[in-house]
Amino acid sequence: MLGIALPLPLPCQRRVSIVSAIMEKADTRHLLEDAARRAADYLEGLDQRSVGAVEGAAERLAVALDTPLPDGPGDEMDVLGFLDGYGSPATVASAGGRYFGFVTGGAIPATLAANILAGAWDQNCFSSVSSPAVAMFEETALRWVKEALGLPPSAEGALVTGGTMAHFTCLAAARNRVLNQAGWDVDAKGLFGAPEITVIVGAEAHASLFKVLSMLGLGRDRVTILPVDDQGRIRAGNFPTIDGPAIVCLQAGNVNSGAFDPATPITDWARAGGAWIHVDGAFGIWALASPDLAHLADGYQAADSWAMDAHKWLNVPYDSGVALVRDRSALAEAMAISSAYLLASGNRDAINFTPDASRRARAIEVWTALKSLGRSGLADLVDRNCRQARQFADGLREEGVEILNEVVLNQVVAAFGNDDRTNRVISLVQESGECWCGGTHWHGRVAMRISTSSWATTDEDVARSLAAILKAHRESGG
Ligand SMILES: Cc1ncc(COP(=O)(O)O)c(C=O)c1O
Numbered sequence: 001m002l003g004i005a006l007p008l009p010l011p012c013q014r015r016v017s018i019v020s021a022i023m024e025k026a027d028t029r030h031l032l033e034d035a036a037r038r039a040a041d042y043l044e045g046l047d048q049r050s051v052g053a054v055e056g057a058a059e060r061l062a063v064a065l066d067t068p069l070p071d072g073p074g075d076e077m078d079v080l081g082f083l084d085g086y087g088s089p090a091t092v093a094s095a096g097g098r099y100f101g102f103v104t105g106g107a108i109p110a111t112l113a114a115n116i117l118a119g120a121w122d123q124n125c126f127s128s129v130s131s132p133a134v135a136m137f138e139e140t141a142l143r144w145v146k147e148a149l150g151l152p153p154s155a156e157g158a159l160v161t162g163g164t165m166a167h168f169t170c171l172a173a174a175r176n177r178v179l180n181q182a183g184w185d186v187d188a189k190g191l192f193g194a195p196e197i198t199v200i201v202g203a204e205a206h207a208s209l210f211k212v213l214s215m216l217g218l219g220r221d222r223v224t225i226l227p228v229d230d231q232g233r234i235r236a237g238n239f240p241t242i243d244g245p246a247i248v249c250l251q252a253g254n255v256n257s258g259a260f261d262p263a264t265p266i267t268d269w270a271r272a273g274g275a276w277i278h279v280d281g282a283f284g285i286w287a288l289a290s291p292d293l294a295h296l297a298d299g300y301q302a303a304d305s306w307a308m309d310a311h312k313w314l315n316v317p318y319d320s321g322v323a324l325v326r327d328r329s330a331l332a333e334a335m336a337i338s339s340a341y342l343l344a345s346g347n348r349d350a351i352n353f354t355p356d357a358s359r360r361a362r363a364i365e366v367w368t369a370l371k372s373l374g375r376s377g378l379a380d381l382v383d384r385n386c387r388q389a390r391q392f393a394d395g396l397r398e399e400g401v402e403i404l405n406e407v408v409l410n411q412v413v414a415a416f417g418n419d420d421r422t423n424r425v426i427s428l429v430q431e432s433g434e435c436w437c438g439g440t441h442w443h444g445r446v447a448m449r450i451s452t453s454s455w456a457t458t459d460e461d462v463a464r465s466l467a468a469i470l471k472a473h474r475e476s477g478g
Contacts, residue, residue, distance in 0.1 A: 253284015
């Protein structure tokens, strides 16, 4: 395990305190400069430290945190020193280039810097009155997301915490609209006595979708499940007849295989049946930003709503997701708040399109990512990560490791013989500190999942990580 010495809270060069709740301006500057220095040191140090939490760091943090609430004010510089000294080593180095767990994007430096500036602004971003600046950035950020992905320019959107809340936002609009079409005002009457909605999903739909169905009163289990193929794609053909209010969900990017449901036959059938078509595009929808990969998501533009993460492949800081709904009025009908908040500004007020009222300035990071990457930079990011996934798959295959998926995107699913041995390889890799890959289940087998989703991953990172995985493979008994 790579280790670093535990940085104890640094003695502060200057004592600052907010006993009077008023900090000197110079103290604020000093504190922020210290935070920026620590943040930069942290990021620069990632390459030399373990990718998982530094050995023993979580235990040291647990001991350090085991204290009662302080009786009175503390010294801010010491507080920051504590956070850095005990907190930083107990983090996982997901901001670095060798973290391949779950589907995790690193934050592009410009977006982190924007996040810090927006933090200083401390805007409440529910309306154009509460933050004119953020409201304007938000409109442009949403327009640029649609332009980057070729989605309908008239679609309305919400910036939310992530893919799950993007589902919630889109599916609330879907639920209300299909019930309205059936003559039921769910906004006023709720679901008691409402006509039933048929919700149709693929057998490999992401768990977040079921959570959202539960939160929306549609039920996790009251779904019609369509069979999938060996890559987790819905099988086209033999679709059931759609009768009455219905929502069909398809997936751009299976969380394991990265595979895409075949959009065109599904949307043709769903449209003919009058269903609302929703896309789980958490990370895969960003393929549309790459001229070389957009074909994977052919036909997805025909949907009614799209849920996607920004903190995955757009590489902005957590937390950030985007919900887009083709029909602006459907989103507004589900999300508009009471007249008490109608500010008559004549501008777009986010509070009428999002589940939240008060919220942070996610638009700033989304806008910054798209402004700093541009079309070509975004396409390069997606292309490079997909090429890196293929490098992983090829390198593992050459050494006899079984690759269980067609590597079409940025996801690799690998098995190292039997389940026990695969589990051993995953543990050895995580313990090595060289890189971090998690485990998953795929077609009844334990597998390692490698997700390449970060701007920070270089080809050298791939080579170094591949070497670490193959070393673990050999040590595991093969
Ligand atoms: C396909 C898919 N959908 C939805 C989600 C949920 O996204 P979030 O964790 O941002 O809520 C994920 C997260 O991994 C995902 O991979």
